[in-house]
Amino acid sequence: MTQFWVGVVSGAHVQRGVAGGFAQVCHGKAHELRRMRPGDGFIYYSPRTEMMKAGRVLQQFTAIGYVTSAAPYQVQMTPAFRPFRVNVAYIPSTPAHIQRLKSHLEWTSATKSWGLVLRRGHFKISEADFLRIAAAMGARLDEKKLEKEARTPELQGSQ
Structure with a gap:
């Protein structure tokens, strides 16, 4: 069954991921990425342009x-840093501000402390929230692809 995820990283890291066709979350740890499967929807949220409270909001x-990848894989960025990644086929889109959407999303409208969820760095969202965010970003999703992937047996058995 297709699942939908949000990864929280800086805008600069998003640019690297989109350019390289990969996603990396939670300081490169594999645990969160292992929950994702081929065909799952993925959205990056960026609190700032740079990490560690640097850059503009x-x-x-x-x-x-x-x-698109079946499992996380590890890369060597420096001798001391070997993060895990998954491949992602990114869709052309434009950024969408969370303030425009927060009263319409299930995970933000359900509680006043919705921002705490972002601190996890990676979390699951509903398909409805994924579609609302995609629409706000102007992303043209293939609805038939979504329906087909949701029924694909090999994806359903790999949860």
């Missing part, structure tokens, strides 16, 4: 796509 959904 964004508070935007900054990229959207579908997971």
Whole structure:
């Protein structure tokens, strides 16, 4: 069954991921990425342009796509840093500010402390929220692809 995810990283990291066709979350840890399967929807949310409270405030959904790799893989960025990634086919889109959407999303309208969810760095959202965010980003999703993937037996058995 197709699932939908949000990864929280800086705008600069989103640009690298989109350019390279990958997603990396939670400082490169594999655990969160292992929950994702091929065909799952993925959205990046960027609180700022740079990490660690540097850069300007964004508070935007900054990229959207579908997971394409079956499992996380590790890359060596420096001798001391070997993060895990999954491949993502990104869809052309424009950033969407969370303030425009928060009263319409299930995970933000359900509680006043919705921002705490973002601190997790990676979390599941509903298909309805994924579609609302995609629409706000102007992403043209293939609805038939979504329906087909939701019924694909090999994806359903890999939860």
